[in-house]
Amino acid sequence: MTRIIVIGNGMVGYKFCEKLRAASSKEDFQITVFGEEPWPAYDRVHLSAYFSGSKVDDLSMAPRSWYQENEIDLRTNELIIEIDREQKRVVSHTGTVMHYDKLVLATGSAAFVPAINGVEKKGVFVYRTIEDLDAIMDFGKKAKSAAVIGGGLLGLEAAKAVMDMGLETHVIEFAPRLMPRQLDDAGAGILKSKLEDLGITIHLSKNTRQINGNGKLTGLDFADGSGLSVDMLVISAGIEPRDELAKTCGISTADRGGVIVNEFLQTKEDKDIFAIGEVASYQSMIYGLVAPGYEMASQVVNQLCGKASKPFLGFDMSTKLKLIGVDVASFGDPFGELEPSENIVYENKNSGVYKRINVSKDGKRLLGGVLVGDATAYGMLLQMTQNKMPLPPNPEDLILGNRGGKAPESAGLESLPAEAQICSCENVTKGDICQLIEKEGLYNIDEIKCCTKAGTGCGGCAPMLNDLLKSQLKAMGKQVKNSLCEHFDYSRQELLDLVKIKGIRSYDELLDQFGKGDGCEICKPAVASILASTWNELVTKQDTIQDTNDRYLANIQKGGTYSVVPRIPGGEITPEKLIVIGQVAKKYGLYTKVTGGQRIDLFGARVDQLPDIWEELIDAGFESGHAYGKSLRTVKSCVGSTWCRYGVQDAVSFAIRVEERYRGLRSPHKLKGAVSGCIRECAEAQSKDFGLIATEKGWNLYVCGNGGSKPQHAKLLINDVDSETVLRYIDRFLMFYIRTAEPLNRTATWLNKMEGGIEYLRDVVVNDSLGIGEVLEKEMEFMIQTYACEWKEVVNNPELRAKFKHFVNDEQGDPSIGFKEMRGQKIPASWT
């Protein structure tokens, strides 16, 4: 058995262990890891998430139990202080002496602190470890403003962190532009104005000469004579390899720091000692990114296992990331300086987008470029650069898109060579993925991710993985069918037709007749939704095919408690009812918050409390708000003509009518509506699945809008129609959506996929081009007639009520639920 010692338990050190264990059996290698930090390796790339509430465990690469399962002796809080190369052993600060056959230095780097007068003052921090972050957060509570020295990648990450703490934020950069190593002047300029829009002040060309303050910092002096008053300073100006151990045992280090390694990552003096990650210096270059570090780890693993391994000959430093919400990417030779080139630039200061590509003099190859504000083309451009792929006749199409509407954009993906790297974090090539699809028959993205780990690192390649899968299946002549999952070879629409025509009323019946296997978490709720949209029977009758929210008729929240939302149609509520909500919340100790849909959400109810809470609410005249269902949520309203001096129609009365008409209606995804009493549109109807805006003559009906991650404005379906007509059109529209949409597609997505778009939809709904208008209206009429409040049925049915408990063998509630206090209310203990 070969004894391996890894010094350093950072991201790369961890990756080395993971890869070594995956590539060999536990009997071949004994692995011991020394880490000086108190916790197992964590994700330093996403460190700023710690400020927005993530915990150490969320950032963790793997829990301690992973090391145990894999028989890796992880010794945290233990610093190696000596390497004895003669005896092949290491000594730790606690006195542990341990022998190795092969030693891996993965000590990483420390924050580089420039020699400025006063860096020792209170309130000056570096940004590198969890402890640094704890200290920053602690100090930040008392501070009002903070400056970050360093306008590079790390500096801007740190700036986001202090901004998230609510401090006035300054970024100080020595160079005349932000991210000088990745961006050109124009690109950096766009980034700067975007960050300034967010309230961050950027100071360029500033050389910090002095940190002022008597013990505690009060401000900075710059070499140009100017100054800045701040309460806190975070230095994030670069990294310094942790090569001190190598130095003391006679291993060469580079002039600019880092352990010198050859193309096999071996140190110059000792072939049994490797260096990987940020501590390794290959040809005087330190690689301060994760992907090259992982590549180095793979290399060493391959060598140890006696597998063929490509020598490490440097690594592409292309990178794409989201900095404070702004997409930034830099690839290949971003400045076009390494060989003669021409550049093509697109700049739109208004929308904050900058794109630049550098093309070889002969116009045949892409050399590199810069993207700010919109980096969607990054994956493709990087591939073209790395694989020296031929450029299209008009290379500007690459950044300006296809303006003539001819050649399809994905043409590039098929022309990629097999060795093209799709996932740089895990080094997975197009060939690897295509092999799995063709030879192993993996046709879904999760299986591919699971097999290759592609897309599990930064996740940046996920869209490309999806496209690749689709294009590969197409190339193989496989019909890319919208089948629901492995258990049903039918689309949602086909299943809905089957349910209707065959009169199927249960999931088991459908699975027996038209499916295979035992079902899963995809088809069960999808079929449950189809059944509910067709027969409108109580969903809890088939409770185990429902998602947890529909099973317990409440929204599951962090910590495993649920939230309760009674319906408040149109957002109108009497003082008496408001008091009842307050009393119930008080009695059961619930956190209360006003929702975006003009109602009140009560959080923190244990599953066993839900029926009691609802009993009281129902007694006071409330009914279920269906906040838990893929169903109609709310119809928001403005006050309308009853109170508002501008209103032209009674928006509230009509919103209540609409909400009560469609309450409880189950659909492929949630549905939101709104009614505005005049053109000022205070109810935001144009961001809803269906929205009405009052006119002098009646209503304008807008459809297929939504907020969420991809906001989309609703489109005008018809204008100036009376109340009865508009309801008829909404009936048809909703039923047509319920019949034809894929599972979990909102109306906006549904419309985007619809051939013919809004014109076609208008033809179907308004002009009744398919001749189904009356049928759709009848179907809706059935849903309206059969509506019943689910909670009322549960509260009055002891058998259903009995299902609401945590343990089946104990009356106690879940003992693991814990709360803490914030602003006078309770919140879940934490998302551990």
Added chain:
Amino acid sequence: MSTKLEKYKTADTSKITTWFKAAPVSALPENGGACIKYKDLQIAIYNFSRRNEWYACQNLCPHKMQMALSRGMIGSQGDEPKVACPFHKKTFSLKSGKNLNGDTCDIATYPIKVEDGYVYVGFEN
């Protein structure tokens, strides 16, 4: 976190010393799960009636440390019986406890048997 997780260790059928009488069969829904309490452990048990099989595993989802697996939907991936956590749909084999998405820890499973209308879960020690 790890202390919470470490309470749950897959029990080996050959080393079972205690068969804990957990609940009557009627307390469990068909093709679904429920949670039982054994000492300070929370165990999810499933009546996979479609396959005529029973399973038991930890109730704690190792992804975000939530006591939730008993409320998850069960089903199959190929032949493998599985459960999906209601929080983020991480899926686990009910047979081996293996995480089927490949990005979270595995879970502990326990032997389970039905006798005279009662469900029994097996524990070591």
